[in-house]
Amino acid sequence: MTAVEPSVVPATPAARRGYGRWVAIAVLVVLAAAPLFLAPFATSTLSRVLVFALFAVSLDLLVGVTGLPSLGHAAYFGSGAYAAGWTSIHVTAEAPVPLLVGAGVGALAAASTGWITARSAGVFFLMLTLAIGELVGQVANTWESVTGGANGLTGVPAVRIAGQPLANAGFTHWYVLLVAALGFALVWTVARSPFGDALRGIRDNEPRMRALGYSTSLYKYAVFVLAGGVAGMAGSLLVAQQRLVSTADVGFLISSLMLLAVVIGGAGSLWGACLGAALVVVVRDALGPTLDGHGPLVLGIVFVAVVYLLPRGAAGLLGRTR
Amino acid sequence: MEHPALTRRRLLALFGAAATLPVLSACGSSVGGGGSAPAAGGGGGTIKVGLVVPQSGVYASLGEDMTRGWELWLESNGGRFGDYTVETVAVDEGETPQTGVPAVQRVIQQDDVDVVVGLVNSATALGVKDLLTESRKLLVVTNAGAEGLTGAAATPYIWRTSFTNGQVAAAMGTHLAETGFAEGVFLIAPDYAAGTEVIENFRAAYTAGGGTIAGEAKPPFGTTSDYQPFLSTIQASGARATFCFFSGAEAITFVQQYAQFGLAQSIPLYGSGFLTEGSVLPQQGQAALGVQTTLHYTDQLDNPANTAFVEAYTAAYGESPSTFSVQTWDAANVLNRALATATALDGDSLAAALGGIGAVDDSPRGTWEFDGQTPRQNMYLRSVQDANGTLVNAVVEDLGPQSQPG
Numbered sequence: 001m002t003a004v005e006p007s008v009v010p011a012t013p014a015a016r017r018g019y020g021r022w023v024a025i026a027v028l029v030v031l032a033a034a035p036l037f038l039a040p041f042a043t044s045t046l047s048r049v050l051v052f053a054l055f056a057v058s059l060d061l062l063v064g065v066t067g068l069p070s071l072g073h074a075a076y077f078g079s080g081a082y083a084a085g086w087t088s089i090h091v092t093a094e095a096p097v098p099l100l101v102g103a104g105v106g107a108l109a110a111a112s113t114g115w116i117t118a119r120s121a122g123v124f125f126l127m128l129t130l131a132i133g134e135l136v137g138q139v140a141n142t143w144e145s146v147t148g149g150a151n152g153l154t155g156v157p158a159v160r161i162a163g164q165p166l167a168n169a170g171f172t173h174w175y176v177l178l179v180a181a182l183g184f185a186l187v188w189t190v191a192r193s194p195f196g197d198a199l200r201g202i203r204d205n206e207p208r209m210r211a212l213g214y215s216t217s218l219y220k221y222a223v224f225v226l227a228g229g230v231a232g233m234a235g236s237l238l239v240a241q242q243r244l245v246s247t248a249d250v251g252f253l254i255s256s257l258m259l260l261a262v263v264i265g266g267a268g269s270l271w272g273a274c275l276g277a278a279l280v281v282v283v284r285d286a287l288g289p290t291l292d293g294h295g296p297l298v299l300g301i302v303f304v305a306v307v308y309l310l311p312r313g314a315a316g317l318l319g320r321t322r
Numbered sequence: 323m324e325h326p327a328l329t330r331r332r333l334l335a336l337f338g339a340a341a342t343l344p345v346l347s348a349c350g351s352s353v354g355g356g357g358s359a360p361a362a363g364g365g366g367g368t369i370k371v372g373l374v375v376p377q378s379g380v381y382a383s384l385g386e387d388m389t390r391g392w393e394l395w396l397e398s399n400g401g402r403f404g405d406y407t408v409e410t411v412a413v414d415e416g417e418t419p420q421t422g423v424p425a426v427q428r429v430i431q432q433d434d435v436d437v438v439v440g441l442v443n444s445a446t447a448l449g450v451k452d453l454l455t456e457s458r459k460l461l462v463v464t465n466a467g468a469e470g471l472t473g474a475a476a477t478p479y480i481w482r483t484s485f486t487n488g489q490v491a492a493a494m495g496t497h498l499a500e501t502g503f504a505e506g507v508f509l510i511a512p513d514y515a516a517g518t519e520v521i522e523n524f525r526a527a528y529t530a531g532g533g534t535i536a537g538e539a540k541p542p543f544g545t546t547s548d549y550q551p552f553l554s555t556i557q558a559s560g561a562r563a564t565f566c567f568f569s570g571a572e573a574i575t576f577v578q579q580y581a582q583f584g585l586a587q588s589i590p591l592y593g594s595g596f597l598t599e600g601s602v603l604p605q606q607g608q609a610a611l612g613v614q615t616t617l618h619y620t621d622q623l624d625n626p627a628n629t630a631f632v633e634a635y636t637a638a639y640g641e642s643p644s645t646f647s648v649q650t651w652d653a654a655n656v657l658n659r660a661l662a663t664a665t666a667l668d669g670d671s672l673a674a675a676l677g678g679i680g681a682v683d684d685s686p687r688g689t690w691e692f693d694g695q696t697p698r699q700n701m702y703l704r705s706v707q708d709a710n711g712t713l714v715n716a717v718v719e720d721l722g723p724q725s726q727p728g
Contacts, residue, residue, distance in 0.1 A: 041431035048424070141543065142513055150514035150543070151468055152419060152445035155452065169431075244449035248418035285424035289413035293377025293385075295421070 035170030043169040045286045049278045050180040051237045056261045056277035058230035064268030067203030072133025078250030080106035080232025085156045085239040095161045099236045106232015110225045118221035137250045152246035159240045266313025275314045369406040372429030374440040379417035381442045384646045391647035395654035403658040422446030436667040444468035454479040458669040464650040472696040479669045482696040484649040488523030492727045493701035494616040495524040499531025506536030508561035512543035520567040536561035553583045569596040581609035600644040610706045618699045619645040619687040620715040628686035698725040
């Protein structure tokens with residue numbers, strides 16, 4: 001982008017921040033009010049958008065902020081989903097428990113595999129995460145006593161709050177919105193913190209950061225575990241919303257779809273990742289089924305069109321460069 | 323720079339607007355009561371059916387057969403179930419529950435259908451169980467073979483006109499134990515839920531008939547393209563026969579490699595019917611000759627209903643029907659019978675009516691009846707033969723009626 005500022009964007013950074021805050025509040029209000037006006041299917045589509053937006057945001061923390069393109073991030077999303085689902089069935093579905101278990105298992109899975117990936121970068125990181133994702137997918141497929149194998153983990157009860165199950169799409173949507181907003185705020189805060197600045201430094205020039213005395217592997221490990229935890233959170237929301245976990249939720253396909261969502265949104269921009277995820281979910285789940293079998297084709301065309309027309313992603317439209 | 327920036331923004335706005343359209347098009351509220359109450363149609367209303375079958379992905383050819391079976395029944399019966407005009411909403415199931423579950427959600431919540439018909443993927447069918455129970459809608463499964471869909475763990479809202487994985491395998495287990503292969507059969511099936519169900523139910527029926535297992539292998543599902551190590555194990559195991567379960571691309575590869583390896587002559591290949599059913603058979607070619615399988619249907623069945631069905635199907639679509647066509651044809655058939663007595667279109671009334679339809683005596687697969695919400699039906703031993711240049715599953719023997727095992 002050149003220095004030419006589109007006239008609608010306020011000129012000073014302070015004014016821009018204020019503008020952003022109002023937009024964020026407006027979006028939250030619209031999302032919170034949506035179930036009052038939308039039919040159940042539209043509401044549950046919106047909930048799915050939020051689930052995958054949180055997943056995309058956690059992936060963006062790796063891809064956009066730290067510069068680590070991961071092709072296996074669904075492993076942590078799926079681990080969290082299976083853990084939250086299993087806990088809901090066998091222990092309790094009381095509100096914070098499946099969420100905490102999902103986030104904890106996501107972070108734990110990331111912690112136990114991250115020490116391998118934290119030392120690598122670029123294509124090697126891509127290949128390692130791909131391999132780990134495939135391994136976790138294989139475990140989900142064969143550990144039938146826990147995951148239900150190819151038949152999936154089914155019969156997950158609805159999340160309960162103070163003993164009351166979330167009986168309809170509207171209540172579930174509010175629960176998903178609350179948790180997704182918290183997760184987004186967490187990632188946003190981390191990305192804006194000095195820790196986030198260090199991550200961006202690693203993205204831009206890792207040898208230099210190391211020369212400055214930063215233990216870059218440690219930083220990469222920490223952000224990998226954090227991203228895994230947030231992905232696990234998103235996984236627990238998926239179960240709350242879909243009441244089912246299948247091997248497709250751990251697989252390569254969902255990892256790559258979400259990586260594309262991040263790229264479409266503009267890597268490094270957290271709200272851009274949300275937009276990318278929304279595009280994927282709406283095209284795949286709301287439009288796809290009625291397209292006479294051309295759903296995947298349309299998704300592919302949309303990907304190509306967006307990447308061609310918006311090479312810097314949706315975030316590139318506002319001309320922000322970070 | 324200003325001009326392109328503006329165009330881009332307009333484009334994004336366009337994308338955004340297009341994306342929100344389907345969401346906004348359905349208005350109403352999702353807070354409050356536990357689901358909308360459908361108006362009972364009374365006599366002479368409309369019944370809305372959601373046909374959820376794969377239109378894309380690896381199961382697309384199954385989905386096409388299923389759609390054809392459904393449409394053929396409706397066309398030959400004036401598009402009506404008794405007094406009701408049938409309105410079909412066809413949506414794409416895709417490959418996995420990730421697409422299948424939202425598709426079912428869509429027809430139930432958005433299109434407000436009375437009945438859902440279809441589903442190839444067992445995980446999708448198992449995954450919509452709660453959704454059906456909560457919305458009190460009936461699902462007629464026309465393929466998915468997981469044991470857990472019906473039988474002990476059943477919900478009253480899921481009925482099936484297809485088969486169970488174990489049912490098909492158990493018939494073969496009993497047959498092989500009785501016909502001189504009791505000294506040893508080698509079992510091989512991919513390592514996933516359906517493969518396990520097939521193997522376990524074959525083993526149960528076969529050992530109950532006095533058979534002994536010579537060996538067993540579970541190749542990784544969906545990623546194995548070279549079966550040589552497994553074929554060597556089979557050769558060394560001293561088995562008298564091999565029983566296998568594969569479908570789709572794996573069925574083609576396995577049958578071809580089994581013949582190339584030279585095992586077909588010494589250790590005959592038996593399998594669950596999907597090994598040689600539908601579009602895989604022509605691709606297996608000569609390698610499939612002599613392979614014997616069990617299934618509840620083959621287009622070679624000699625009965626008046628099947629003769630008429632095959633004739634009408636071939637005239638309409640230019641190719642022979644598969645078992646998937648018949649399963650969906652029968653879904654329309656049983657819904658038609660149920661609506662003759664059903665008092666309303668909700669899941670409970672339809673389930674009660676389906677339970678009372680008795681024997682279905684005009685099905686191309688032969689007479690069958692519901693037993694625990696899934697068919698008790700005749701199993702046929704079939705052998706792949708060359709009929710004037712076309713490979714067919716010829717009927718060798720009628721193995722008699724078989725229920726869902728267990």
